[in-house]
Structures are given as C-alpha cells and as structure tokens.
Amino acid sequence: MTIAHKAAEIFVADGDTSATVERIAEAAGIATRTFYRHFPVKEDVVRPLFRHSSQLVIKALRDAPADGDLVEVLVVAWMSALEEQVVGPSERRFMAVVAASPQYRLRWMEVDDELSEAVAQFLAQRIGWSERPLERSLPAYLVVQATRHVFMQWITSETGQDIADLLREAFHMVLDGVRAPSG
CATH class of the missing domain: 1.10.10 (Arc Repressor Mutant, subunit A)
Structure with missing residues (x-):
C-alpha cells in the first residue's frame, strides 16, 4: 500500500x-x-488501492442489516468505503487521472470484476436467486458497473452533485429492472 x-x-x-x-x-x-x-x-501499482476500497464495500455488505432497503444498503456500503478513505479533492484527481489512462482504467475494471462475485453473493442472499449463472452474476455485474459509471461522472463533473444521490439513482435503475426468477 x-x-x-x-x-x-x-x-x-x-x-x-x-x-x-x-x-x-x-x-x-x-x-x-x-x-x-x-x-x-x-x-498494477493502483490495484491495492482499488482492492482496499472493494474490501471495505464487501465488509459493509456483510455487516448490513438483513431487513434494510436493498438500494440503501448498497449506497451505504459504497459510501462507507469513501468515508473511511476520506475521498477529498486529491483522491478525486487520482481517480480522474487513472480513468483517463486505458491501462490504469483496466486495473480498476479488473478489481471491479473481482468485487462482482461478492456483490452476487450478497444479492443472492437478499433476493433469493437461484444458482443459475446468469441470474446470479448479471445483476451484480450491473450494480458494480453502475457504481464505476457513477464514480466516472462524479470525478469529471463540476456540478457537485452528491455521490450518494447518484449511487441511489443508478442502483434504482439497475435493480428496478431485476426481478427474482419465477418458478
């Protein structure tokens, strides 16, 4: 580190x-x-930074109350990672620099792919999905990709929109379209 x-x-x-x-x-x-x-x-030097963030998200998901609103639990998980790392202007500039470089952005994406499995486990427990690979992995992948997209907008935007609000909006977009499998 x-x-x-x-x-x-x-x-x-x-x-x-x-x-x-x-x-x-x-x-x-x-x-x-x-x-x-x-x-x-x-x-590869940026991987530990992104992995640390992922571990904080995973811990927050594991510690989340079982009866909490799913979108809010996800928002709190990602926000807790940001708050613990104290993401200020310097960290936002770092994320912007990484995002602007295809080789470094790829490392961010690779760590996000690793995070998707933990999110899939969390969503499967919360929503009760079967073990069918597509039903299990696609919603988690979409949640994680939506998160990265929100971060990309947040680090490049001058509007100062609250990141929690952006995450909430993105998670609703993704999860409102996901339904538990029937039969």
Whole structure:
C-alpha cells in the first residue's frame, strides 16, 4: 500500500500516469527490483488501492442489516468505503487521472470484476436467486458497473452533485429492472 500511495501522490502531482517505476520506487524508499517483486508491470501499482476500497464495500455488505432497503444498503456500503478513505479533492484527481489512462482504467475494471462475485453473493442472499449463472452474476455485474459509471461522472463533473444521490439513482435503475426468477 505504501508503494501504491506514493504512486498515487506522484500521479496527482503530475496530472498523469507517466511517472517512471524508478521515480515511484525512489519516492517509496525501495529499489526498482523490489517494486517489480510486488508489481509485474507499473500499471498494477493502483490495484491495492482499488482492492482496499472493494474490501471495505464487501465488509459493509456483510455487516448490513438483513431487513434494510436493498438500494440503501448498497449506497451505504459504497459510501462507507469513501468515508473511511476520506475521498477529498486529491483522491478525486487520482481517480480522474487513472480513468483517463486505458491501462490504469483496466486495473480498476479488473478489481471491479473481482468485487462482482461478492456483490452476487450478497444479492443472492437478499433476493433469493437461484444458482443459475446468469441470474446470479448479471445483476451484480450491473450494480458494480453502475457504481464505476457513477464514480466516472462524479470525478469529471463540476456540478457537485452528491455521490450518494447518484449511487441511489443508478442502483434504482439497475435493480428496478431485476426481478427474482419465477418458478
């Protein structure tokens, strides 16, 4: 995480992801070889940051009350991750820099794919879906993709719209179209 945080600081300061591995390693106080032991390619340096956020969301979903409104539980889960990490202007700039780079955005998407399985388990328990792969995975995938889309709008928008409201709107759009399978 130390290496990932140093890379994020450099990316924000530079306004792009062009910093060299050598520069990131020096800022983290490690050798370049050590960097490559942790991250096979430079772009992987952002994964720990996104994985940490995912773990916070998963924990919030696991700790959620069983009788709470599904959309509100999802909103609270993602908001708790944002609040614990104290997402301010610098973190928003980091997310914008990552989103602007296809190689780094791909790492964000890969971690989101991992998160989709945990969301699928949560939704299956809450809604009672069968184990049919499409019924189980598609709603979770849509929830996670909607979340990323909301974050993309939030980090690039100057309107200052509340992210919880954006998440709520997106989750309603996705889940209002999902029904428990019949028979």
